[in-house]
Amino acid sequence: AKLAELRGQGEGPVIQIAEGPVLAYKAGSKKQPAVAPEDPRVPQLRAKLGVSDNPDDTRYDAKVAEAVRKFQQSAELKPTGVLDDRTVKAINSPKRDKQIDTVIVNMERWRWLPRQLGAASLGNAYVILN
Structure with missing residues (x-):
């Protein structure tokens, strides 16, 4: 959105x-x-x-x-x-500006993350986004 x-x-x-x-x-x-x-x-x-x-x-x-x-x-x-x-x-x-490119890059990064963050098998992993 x-x-x-x-x-x-x-x-x-x-x-x-x-x-x-x-x-x-x-x-x-x-x-x-x-x-x-x-x-x-x-x-x-x-x-x-x-x-x-x-x-x-x-x-x-x-x-x-x-x-x-x-x-x-x-x-x-x-x-x-x-x-x-x-x-x-x-x-x-x-x-096509920097803000749009940043959103696209973050969407691509998000696509590669595991769906279950915080799962015991991942050792309660989390993501910090600056």
């Missing part, structure tokens, strides 16, 4: 971001206002990346761009804050 939760397959539907045009937020300056493109995928992106402000807003604003930048950095992509095809594929792919 913990492994499914870490992979994003736990309770609730799995959010898949559809492919589409490249989205880029451009900060405003004294001469030009900020450019925040609108796209129907942005509410799903907000939910997937944990941006709780204005969950139904379709504008790709500074907060969403920053969340995308942080995701790109964690996924070892170039942290631009631009939602492109590579970023969408990385967002939709199952997570």
Whole structure:
């Protein structure tokens, strides 16, 4: 159950971001206002990346761009804050991080342990997991 939760397959539907045009937020300056493109995928992106402000807003604003930048950095992509095809594929792919790998390794170790720990024939063996 913990492994499914870490992979994003736990309770609730799995959010898949559809492919589409490249989205880029451009900060405003004294001469030009900020450019925040609108796209129907942005509410799903907000939910997937944990941006709780204005969950139904379709504008790709500074907060969403920053969340995308942080995701790109964690996924070892170039942290631009631009939602492109590579970023969408990385967002939709199952997570493979250290915590998931640790759970998988511990599940494999657990598989090889005797089923009856503490049995007299084992001399009251026990397992300590740090």
